[in-house]
Amino acid sequence: MTLQQIEKLRKELDLINDQLLELLNRRAEIVQQIGRIKKENNLPFYDPEREQEMFEKLTEKNSGPFSDETIVHLFKEIAKASLKLQEKETEEQLLVSREMKKEDTKIVVGDLVIGGKIPVMIAGPCAVESREQMKAVASELNRLGVSFLRGGAFKPRTSPYSFQGLGREGLRLMREVADEYGMKVVSEVMSAEQLELAEEYVDIFQIGARNMQNFELLKEVGNAKKPVLLKRGFMATLEELMLAAEYIYARGNTQIILCERGIRTFEHWTRNTLDLSAVPILKLKTHLPVIVDVSHSTGRKDIILPISKAALAAGADGLMVEVHNNPAIARSDAHQQLNLEEFASLMEGLGLIKKNKSGC
Ligand code: PRE
Ligand code: MN
Missing domain, CATH: 3.20.20.70 (Aldolase class I)
Structure with a gap:
């Protein structure tokens, strides 16, 4: 009986995971768009003020059971990964990068x-x-x-x-x-x-x-x-x-x-x-x-x-x-x-x- 309950709850979690996954990647696409605009305008990718503002908004809305600290920690990780995504895309665009040319230059x-x-x-x-x-x-x-x-x-x-x-x-x-x-x-x-x-x-x-x-x-x-x-x-x-x-x-x-x-x-x-x-x-x-x-x-x-x-x-x-x-x-x-x-x-x-x- 208990095992069955866990099984049922896990199914629910699987569904939420799917939604989170989709949302995370949708978020990542927007992050990429921002990254491209920032690059075109020579703006730094990292924006600590925006991140701070985001964390404040989130903690204001947070009603638990996760603590504010945990929420900030999780979203900091998301912002960190987002920043990496923006940087990686720029790196891949370099003409000397392996992404741009797979074969070795002789x-x-x-x-x-x-x-x-x-x-x-x-x-x-x-x-x-x-x-x-x-x-x-x-x-x-x-x-x-x-x-x-x-x-x-x-x-x-x-x-x-x-x-x-x-x-x-x-x-x-x-x-x-x-x-x-x-x-x-x-x-x-x-x-x-x-x-x-x-x-x-x-x-x-x-x-x-x-x-x-x-x-x-x-x-x-x-x-x-x-x-x-x-x-x-x-x-x-x-x-x-x-x-x-x-x-x-x-x-x-x-x-x-x-x-x-x-x-x-x-x-x-x-x-x-x-x-x-x-x-x-x-x-x-x-x-x-x-x-x-x-x-x-x-x-x-x-x-x-x-x-x-x-x-x-x-x-x-x-x-x-x-x-x-x-x-x-x-x-x-x-x-x-x-x-x-x-x-x-x-x-x-x-x-x-x-x-x-x-x-x-
Ligand atoms: C984002 C990513 C990196 C910045 O440091 C701040 C925020 C984020 O993931 O929310 C997006 C972004 O580039 C931006 O809002 O300027
Ligand atoms: Mn010498």
Whole structure:
């Protein structure tokens, strides 16, 4: 008898649940409409005053048996879920989002691919210093099957008195050396003027961590016809990185590679804290290839092999590593650059030598 009573009451609850479900989703549709209007008018989704007003109206009408606190708690949860719905819809609308494009974006540079099946290695010195240096590094990279040569010609240094790079001369000689070995050039640009100048020499423009939110520069590279390697700012969230990529993509340049390079935390045994979760998260949220800069994130050579392995295991499409023929006399980032033997053993340790040789 008792069981039958419960059964009957549960049927009643089932009916109410159905009604609640319908009402909740009807409410959600209206929330979406409000969200779209707010977005069009650049209004924040979160409106605590409106929520407060809503809770007051509800508690005034509340005649129990739920307490006012419980009612407020339940409706707060509804408002929280509503807010998420509004935010998610905006996120899904981003051109760089996985929702907008299911397939992975592949960056094609000549006969090479970034974001394909084989991880790529982008290596070279922190800064271009001389032809001898670039030749020594490039010839060893080429021997190991690395096809992407990096090197800074414009250096964003913390101190204005530190070496600022060789500028156009650096780009010119890096291009010459790269051509000798059939390699591709990756180099950082910091302004629209530098972009114009570098266009002639580089295959991939790098936007450095410090410029991740230099929106005018992002718009400029968005108009460019070459791929862009966009580094995460050391104080930037993944959402901000995605939005920075959107600036470039929205202008028509869809060839973007995202780069995790560590974020600033209280930890000082590494230069930055490598946020490895960024790799699978970015791959879930966006369709763009993701690489990891293992040199600037850690700032130390002794952990480069396990960190590189971890980055690849997390799904990175490639690695960026600083390599110098004589790190002791490097004009920037001397302590973190691998020498040629160290780099060869890293490649060996990662089992990348053959793969990179056969072309990516
Ligand atoms: C809603 C959602 C989020 C806001 O923080 C406030 C209220 C809600 O779910 O009621 C709807 C809404 O966006 C709004 O009324 O402005
Ligand atoms: Mn460097």
